[in-house]
Amino acid sequence: MEAREGAAGFRHPDKPLLILCGAIASETQAVLAASGLSDAVEITALPAIWHNFPERIPEGVEAKAMQARKDRADRPIFVGYADCGTGGLLDAVCQRMDLHRIAGPHCYSFFAGEARFDALAEAELGTFYLTDYLARHFEPLIWEGMGLSTNPEMRDAMFGSYSRLVYLAQTENAELTVQAQAAAERLALRFERIFTGYGELGDFIESVRP
């Protein structure tokens, strides 16, 4: 039976809510499905472009959480973000509203696993990372999103300190690998691909299980 839409626009106030970054929405749905949790949780996504504007994330998450709690004050809410460049401000929201977020600094880290990501960064500081989502949306999110489409001559000024691009692949997808490789060429960076699967996102989704 279709649930009645709540006053704040959520359809299943009886279920835990997962507020997540649009850039990990399909990966999260895949993990939820594999865990048999697709129907156990309601999910709502915030714009993936906020990858470029992390200062918008804490306020966006807080607004969604407040809406959800209007329907049900004790509703369990999970946050599908790491710190993601919010410099602790997302943690402050989570603490204030009793929300639970994914551990770690960003999605590269939880997909690769924190230890492996630290080793990658340690091995070569000048590493630019892509995930499946970022490989697929490199053009609008990175090339256009960072203003390089209008001023491509500034590429080296922006990426001069980088030497390689590591594509952290969540899925075995030859087409995405080609796109990630093309992105590396466009940024004039050495290309490497590492298959990560969904990494620590799986552990987080387990914690959502009612």
Place this chain on the structure above:
Amino acid sequence: MSDEDLDLNTLSDDELVEQMGDDLYDGLKEEIEEATRILLDRGWTPYDVLTKSLVAGMTIVGEDFRDGILYVPEVLMAANAMKAGMFILKPLLAETGAPRIGSMVIGTVKGDIHDIGKNLVSMMMEGAGFEVVDIGINNPVENYLEAIEEHKPDILGMSALLTTTMPYMKVVIETLVEKGIRDDYIVLVGGAPLNEAFAESIGADGYCRDAAVAVETAKEFVARRHNMIGARANA
């Protein structure tokens, strides 16, 4: 008349300064060089050219970047144009004894290779009359200690772009405390993921959200410091 036909020599001083603001915004390096020379030829002091045209124009660029109107490449182009103007002015500033407000050692912290924001801060601080020693990227605490020992600056500036590297600023400040030299320097921090609360929590004196704010914050702290030293001397 289109902009391409515009003869900068025909503009009044006010019009030329306004045009320089536009040209800086558009990253037009050659136009900035030409206008800088014109103002100097008209008898402007190098310091006035710097502060009233270049720094003023770059402040607007910084504000529009912060507000999401400009992207990083556009800011870099504006910075390149400003640098070209400063290149002409720098030797003249030294000759004409332009005011020196204070000094700063600045660097990006260990584990972080990002330097666009830091470079903008360095440039704007120089433009405002600070002597700046830029120690580059990926600096362990030893580099900061060595640089402040050598240059004895008023300000130590630290930059970080990553959530994972910003905690290293605390390591540097704690080392200064351990060595009993923390209060010898004004410590200013900045970088995209930082905020006031973080700066306060690590014991920095100030958080600078952008290059223009860095200049204003630095001026304020240095003036306060000089006043304190003056008051002590007079006591």
